[in-house]
Amino acid sequence: MNDQQEELAKYIKKMGGRLTPSRLLILKEIYRRHDHFDAEALCSELQKTHKSVSLASIYRTLPLLLDAGLIREIKTNNKKKLYEHVLGHHHHEHMICEECGKIIEFGDNPLERNIHQICERKRFLPKSHQIIITGICKECG
């Protein structure tokens, strides 16, 4: 049982829920891929393998994983919600190219420190944050 599975098991136990095969399949697929995905992409990928999970279950599981801190939501301009897994990755933010749609990840410690300072100053207890820069990437510009 790896980190993310233990984390999920712990969260589900705390919530009085059940660690089902579907939930594990979803979690595994999310940690197998290293990109930004939406519910449908996850569903069709799982269908390609033998064991598939209904879209409904995926939609019911994603909020759990979000709340458990196992995935993060990325707010793009699309109407579909995008997600990425969290464990085993440095914390980072996103740039989105308006031209080619590419999502570029970047990390910046001073920036993150700054955000926490602002929260302290405002006495706001941050649970999560997100920075999105929209524009034109160097290939398209």
Place this chain on the structure above:
Amino acid sequence: MNDQQEELAKYIKKMGGRLTPSRLLILKEIYRRHDHFDAEALCSELQKTHKSVSLASIYRTLPLLLDAGLIREIKTNNKKKLYEHVLGHHHHEHMICEECGKIIEFGDNPLERNIHQICERKRFLPKSHQIIITGICKECG
């Protein structure tokens, strides 16, 4: 004719469009209010006054105003899109309280400078950006 109306006129002329009463009504209402609003709130507010505008027209006008740089979209966790007007306001970012739903605005020059530096470093041409911090505000915490 005030700043925002001139700006809209200029934008619409550039695009080969037409400056209609509906578009002006929408713009005026947006600049009359100083909060974060969605398409429906705008529509029902306009209905209270004598001249109302259809929801469809509002949905067709908001992207124009966005592209003209007259409004900004705020990506919350809600499924409705929120907007705020831009002209006459300092640039700022948002904190959202998970508990009471309050949206807190904050501005920070070092933070903004940092973002632009990062873009230069990555040779990414930023058109817009947005920082959202989710958590618990000092009243709720």
Place this chain on the structure above:
DNA sequence: TTGTATGCAAACCATTTGCACTTTA
């Protein structure tokens, strides 16, 4: 065994769109 999770299909609901009619330039 018993309450929780799943799958299916139907419901939801913010947003978009087709179309006939107005209106701006």
Place this chain on the structure above:
DNA sequence: TAAAGTGCAAATGGTTTGCATACAA
């Protein structure tokens, strides 16, 4: 008067939900 905008109602499509069934604890 010709191209663009509007209102209405219908369509769209991602997400949610009710319900009967399956299953983890």
